[in-house]
Amino acid sequence: GAVVSQHPSRVICKSGTSVKIECRSLDFQATTMFWYRQFPKQSLMLMATSNEGSKATYEQGVEKDKFLINHASLTLSTLTVTSAHPEDSSFYICSAHLTGGRSYNSPLHFGNGTRLTVT
């Protein structure tokens, strides 16, 4: 069964509004979660690392004020796309290590993604 849950699976919003996406680890604690974005027929691009109890770290070129990340607890990370525009329309996917990030080599497990459409 799923070990990482994302909500909502789909969202449509109007340009200029903000959208929040939730990522939950099920039955395990994750001190670190990772947010990716994927455009159609393209690969996953790492956006940022969500850290419980501290600030997220962003990959080069990702606007931290545009994509707000909050890791409120050991099982929940949220990504808020602020003042969304049509170019932000994409598939956003979160992930976590089952070990919570404490193991050196362990696979990432992914949620089923959130399809964001900005009109």
Next chain:
Amino acid sequence: GESVGLHLPTLSVQEGDNSIINCAYSNSASDYFIWYKQESGKGPQFIIDIRSNMDKRQGQRVTVLLNKTVKHLSLQIAATQPGDSAVYFCAEKGNFNKFYFGSGTKLNVKP
């Protein structure tokens, strides 16, 4: 981030044949790699992983080969089935347990 790339964007195989999907990576210091399968509209699903101290690892119907000399990774799927049709990505572990993905190969299994 590190560059991980694929040479073949689409691979078509006949049901029952073996499939080989290739991936090149750029960071010779990478010590852990994963293959993922992604079906349309879903998140990537873990298939198999390999550490850099190995050159081969087998799972159920899948085998991953790692050639560190030429920085090349491959995924072999035996007796390919229609349910194997998906996009396959290799991912390379970078610093701080972050993973960087290759460009992906779409596998199309013809019945």
